[in-house]
Amino acid sequence: MSEKHIIVINQLDKYFGDFHVLKNINLSVAAGEKIVICGPSGSGKSTLIRCINHLESHDGGDIIVDGIPLDDRVKNIDHIRSEVGMVFQQFNLFPHMTVLENCILAPVWVKGVPRPEAEALALQYLERVRIPDQADKYPGQLSGGQQQRVAIARSLCMQPRIMLFDEPTSALDPEMIKEVLEVMVDLAEQGMTMLCVTHEMGFARRVADRVIFMDEGEIIEENTPTSFFDNPQNNRTKLFLSQIIGD
Amino acid sequence: MQQIIKWSRKNLFATRMNTLLSLVSLWLIYVTIDGVASWAFINASFLGADKASCIANPHGACWPFVTAKLNQFIYGNYPAGEQWRVNIVFALGALGLGLLMTGCISFKKQLAVLMLTAYPVLTFILLSGGLLGLSYVETNQWGGLLVTLVIAVTGIVVSLPLGILLALGRRSELPIIRMMSVVFIEFWRGVPLITVLFMASVMLPLFLPEGMNFDALLRCLIGVSLFASAYMAEVIRGGLQAIPKGQYEAGKSIGLSYWKSMRLIILPQALVISIPGIVNTFIGLFKDTTLVMIVGIFDLLGIISFHFTDPNWTSPQVPITGFVFAGLVFWVFCFAMSYYSKSVERRFSVTGENK
Numbered sequence: 001m002s003e004k005h006i007i008v009i010n011q012l013d014k015y016f017g018d019f020h021v022l023k024n025i026n027l028s029v030a031a032g033e034k035i036v037i038c039g040p041s042g043s044g045k046s047t048l049i050r051c052i053n054h055l056e057s058h059d060g061g062d063i064i065v066d067g068i069p070l071d072d073r074v075k076n077i078d079h080i081r082s083e084v085g086m087v088f089q090q091f092n093l094f095p096h097m098t099v100l101e102n103c104i105l106a107p108v109w110v111k112g113v114p115r116p117e118a119e120a121l122a123l124q125y126l127e128r129v130r131i132p133d134q135a136d137k138y139p140g141q142l143s144g145g146q147q148q149r150v151a152i153a154r155s156l157c158m159q160p161r162i163m164l165f166d167e168p169t170s171a172l173d174p175e176m177i178k179e180v181l182e183v184m185v186d187l188a189e190q191g192m193t194m195l196c197v198t199h200e201m202g203f204a205r206r207v208a209d210r211v212i213f214m215d216e217g218e219i220i221e222e223n224t225p226t227s228f229f230d231n232p233q234n235n236r237t238k239l240f241l242s243q244i245i246g247d
Numbered sequence: 248m249q250q251i252i253k254w255s256r257k258n259l260f261a262t263r264m265n266t267l268l269s270l271v272s273l274w275l276i277y278v279t280i281d282g283v284a285s286w287a288f289i290n291a292s293f294l295g296a297d298k299a300s301c302i303a304n305p306h307g308a309c310w311p312f313v314t315a316k317l318n319q320f321i322y323g324n325y326p327a328g329e330q331w332r333v334n335i336v337f338a339l340g341a342l343g344l345g346l347l348m349t350g351c352i353s354f355k356k357q358l359a360v361l362m363l364t365a366y367p368v369l370t371f372i373l374l375s376g377g378l379l380g381l382s383y384v385e386t387n388q389w390g391g392l393l394v395t396l397v398i399a400v401t402g403i404v405v406s407l408p409l410g411i412l413l414a415l416g417r418r419s420e421l422p423i424i425r426m427m428s429v430v431f432i433e434f435w436r437g438v439p440l441i442t443v444l445f446m447a448s449v450m451l452p453l454f455l456p457e458g459m460n461f462d463a464l465l466r467c468l469i470g471v472s473l474f475a476s477a478y479m480a481e482v483i484r485g486g487l488q489a490i491p492k493g494q495y496e497a498g499k500s501i502g503l504s505y506w507k508s509m510r511l512i513i514l515p516q517a518l519v520i521s522i523p524g525i526v527n528t529f530i531g532l533f534k535d536t537t538l539v540m541i542v543g544i545f546d547l548l549g550i551i552s553f554h555f556t557d558p559n560w561t562s563p564q565v566p567i568t569g570f571v572f573a574g575l576v577f578w579v580f581c582f583a584m585s586y587y588s589k590s591v592e593r594r595f596s597v598t599g600e601n602k
């Protein structure tokens with residue numbers, strides 16, 4: 001069964017010092033599946049997806065991405081990082097490079113793609129995130145929504161099989177959230193495997209195959225978006241949903 | 248004229264307090280300019296082969312001392328027949344730096360690499376000789392501005408890369424590397440440069456095996472370079488700390504290795520932030536080179552003060568003139584560095600850094 005699963009997480013444990021952030025997490029993701037992760041602040045959502053590309057190391061259990069076990073072997077970590085793209089809440093674009101340079105950096109320096117080819121590819125992805133005409137600007141000259149779309153394009157330029165999103169819209173002004181979500185919906189429709197930490201319920205209903213609810217380092221509940229939102233089982237889930245809908 | 252009156256009313260004499268301050272300032276400027284001009288020009292002596300004319304003008308500068316000794320001030324005791332070698336080194340250095348600074352050439356990268364690799368080798372061969380039919384010139388014959396520049400440029404060129412490595416080492420996740428960097432930095436920062444130079448010239452030979460004796464100037468170069476590296480490391484560490492964690496994580500997440508992400512993402516940003524501190528360290532280093540005279544190496548200041556004792560030039564104005572001249576030369580170099588660094592900062596800040 002794990003054959004068709006592109007990510008397998010088994011009995012994952014993680015500590016920050018004495019603090020047990022992730023407790024016995026089990027999660028398998030099929031290729032092409034879209035998963036939305038939600039939960040209260042501090043529940044370990046970011047930590048969980050950051051373990052998948054080893055921005056955080058884990059202390060117990062296994063993470064297997066595309067058949068490769070994530071351990072301390074640098075070769076495996078590098079391999080997995082080139083298959084997994086990540087989009088951050090704060091965009092984290094490189095401010096000293098133009099948009100185009102941001103996008104071609106990894107293809108040129110990690111994969112050794114010739115520059116003209118990398119540029120053609122980058123322009124193609126910039127088109128896909130709907131900002132082909134900003135290629136020569138610096139990140140500081142763009143709006144937040146544009147910056148986040150560049151960040152998505154930058155990740156896509158490595159042609160990853162999996163994309164991780166950590167609250168990609170929560171640093172944005174409301175009018176820019178939509179343009180970023182639209183790009184993410186496009187991406188989902190093209191079959192990308194996506195793990196997305198977000199509280200955008202409309203987005204979750206529209207694209208998610210499964211919604212996962214975390215609290216205090218555990219997966220409390222997981223279900224299809226319809227059942228999850230309309231018929232939550234766990235009391236903590238109910239409380240959380242009533243809070244975010246109350247907002 | 249009308250405009251001048253209007254301008255000064257607005258900027259100099261707007262209020263009573265303002266007027267008072269303006270008058271005091273104008274008076275101070277007048278006194279300074281008057282004093283400098285009468286000492287440096289009006290009462291100064293300009294021509295003469297020895298102290299006679301300087302003694303005749305006891306209230307003004309003794310410029311003949313400087314002109315008569317200029318050759319020694321620049322070259323020390325470098326043999327007169329071989330000084331063309333020094334001139335070539337100076338000329339190539341000035342040309343290279345000039346081309347790098349003007350910023351309008353396409354082969355900048357290649358030139359920078361040449362200046363950092365071929366130029367030092369060529370400089371070494373030309374200055375010390377013993378190769379290619381060039382006669383050997385011992386370093387104890389080098390002196391004056393030549394030695395000042397050799398020490399300062401070596402210190403600058405070595406301390407920047409070494410400082411970068413030490414700063415990265417101090418932030419490394421590997422405990423041994425981190426500890427070694429901390430020990431190195433804290434040791435060299437904690438010891439006065441004079442002590443370092445004394446150790447290098449007096450103590451070090453005691454520890455070296457009999458018969459093994461390496462050049463006094465080389466020992467100073469090493470001492471000064473390591474000393475400057477420790478300071479540089481701390482300046483650059485400040486820059487590294489200012490880079491948000493997200494930049495490191497973004498580098499990792501797109502698959503860049505540690506060294507690539509340092510080189511392409513972190514250092515380009517950290518170094519730009521650190522430019523004022525880096526130039527400050529360079530300027531400090533440039534002026535600190537004068538301390539080598541304590542261990543018997545005659546840099547510009549050393550050789551100027553050495554010539555005060557020349558019996559042909561014993562006049563009260565000679566030391567004053569000599570020190571003023573030395574100060575002027577140092578000031579020109581330091582001001583040039585400071586001025587250039589401003590233009591570099593400006594150049595980098597237009598590329599979207601101002602976010």
Ligand SMILES: Nc1ncnc2c1ncn2[C@@H]1O[C@H](COP(=O)(O)OP(=O)(O)OP(=O)(O)O)[C@@H](O)[C@H]1O
Nearest residue numbers: 016017019021039040041042043044045046047048
């Ligand atoms: N580097 C760290 N060192 C120590 N504790 C940490 C570290 N990073 C996160 N934590 C703690 O781990 C817990 C989980 O953090 P995490 O960022 O994964 O939460 P989150 O669910 O993403 O929350 P949010 O919605 O606020 O982003 C929090 O209590 C946080 O304080």
Ligand SMILES: [Mg+2]
Nearest residue numbers: 045046047166
């Ligand atoms: Mg988070």
